[in-house]
Amino acid sequence: MKSNHSQFAGKKVFISGGSSGIGKGFAVEFAKRGASVILSARNEKTLKTTVEELREIGHKNAIFDFAIADVSEPKQVQKAAKKTLKVLNGLDLLICNSGYAKAGKVGDLKESDFHQLMDVNFFGHVNLIRAFQEHFLKQKYGDIVLVSSMLATFSIYGYGAYSASKFAITGFAQSLRQEMMLHGVRVKVFLPPTTDTPGLKKENQDKPDLVKEIEMGSTINTVHSVEKVANAFMNWLPKRKFLGYATWDSWLQYFLVRHFPEWTLLIADAELKSAQKRLEQKGKTKTPKSE
Numbered sequence: 417m418k419s420n421h422s423q424f425a426g427k428k429v430f431i432s433g434g435s436s437g438i439g440k441g442f443a444v445e446f447a448k449r450g451a452s453v454i455l456s457a458r459n460e461k462t463l464k465t466t467v468e469e470l471r472e473i474g475h476k477n478a479i480f481d482f483a484i485a486d487v488s489e490p491k492q493v494q495k496a497a498k499k500t501l502k503v504l505n506g507l508d509l510l511i512c513n514s515g516y517a518k519a520g521k522v523g524d525l526k527e528s529d530f531h532q533l534m535d536v537n538f539f540g541h542v543n544l545i546r547a548f549q550e551h552f553l554k555q556k557y558g559d560i561v562l563v564s565s566m567l568a569t570f571s572i573y574g575y576g577a578y579s580a581s582k583f584a585i586t587g588f589a590q591s592l593r594q595e596m597m598l599h600g601v602r603v604k605v606f607l608p609p610t611t612d613t614p615g616l617k618k619e620n621q622d623k624p625d626l627v628k629e630i631e632m633g634s635t636i637n638t639v640h641s642v643e644k645v646a647n648a649f650m651n652w653l654p655k656r657k658f659l660g661y662a663t664w665d666s667w668l669q670y671f672l673v674r675h676f677p678e679w680t681l682l683i684a685d686a687e688l689k690s691a692q693k694r695l696e697q698k699g700k701t702k703t704p705k706s707e
Contacts, residue, residue, distance in 0.1 A: 425450030433514035437613035441646030487540030537581035
């Protein structure tokens with residue numbers, strides 16, 4: 417591919433959860449812009465396939481490789497970090513993107529579901545940052561990006577466990593931001609909306625009917641393409657803003673939650689009741705009796 421000079425040309429990037437979905441979308445955009453990229457995920461086959469794709473579209477002098485790791489396992493993450501720093505001879509951008517969603521009522525989910533969501537979504541980010549932190553502290557520059565979710569700003573029926581893991585990321589990042597800024601390193605949080613990914617398809621397989629109905633009838637929930645989200649990410653990344661949004665509806669949701677929290681709750685409650693009524697009409701559920 418012809419050289420595509422940009423502010424990311426020659427940059428060294430690590431992306432967890434980079435073999436598919438949003439992470440792969442980020443990797444493709446970095447490759448197009450001349451960066452070297454190391455991907456991390458658990459599936460070696462998909463990692464190899466994605467790396468080959470990056471080599472096809474990336475700069476001829478760029479490095480593309482992968483490191484197999486389960487982000488919930490600190491030792492595997494540390495091993496991936498060592499390989500990354502050795503292969504790239506440094507790192508400019510750490511993109512903590514690994515994560516998954518599982519919807520369900522608090523009483524219906526298993527105890528292990530709560531722990532697993534926290535282990536992957538939250539502690540996965542923590543493990544990555546701790547593995548690379550010493551490098552950034554010595555280097556005194558670079559960017560650490562924690563990918564979270566719009567459900568880290570406001571939660572709805574069925575997403576209590578998932579949202580908790582995403583809210584945790586934001587709180588952690590706010591503190592980490594101040595720690596790292598004293599050493600010249602930026603910390604940022606990106607909040608992607610509902611995105612058409614393999615992960616979403618898997619999530620929808622066992623998603624409760626009421627959750628599906630809420631999402632289908634929501635006035636501000638739209639499924640966006642990976643390409644759109646990845647492009648928005650690349651446009652936001654160089655900016656000074658701590659929080660990043662991919663779409664106008666994402667910004668609107670955050671604006672409403674921040675400035676009109678009680679009104680936002682009323683909207684969410686109305687959408688819940690409307691979804692419940694539609695399911696009743698379809699004969700899929702019954703309205704819970706009042707105590």
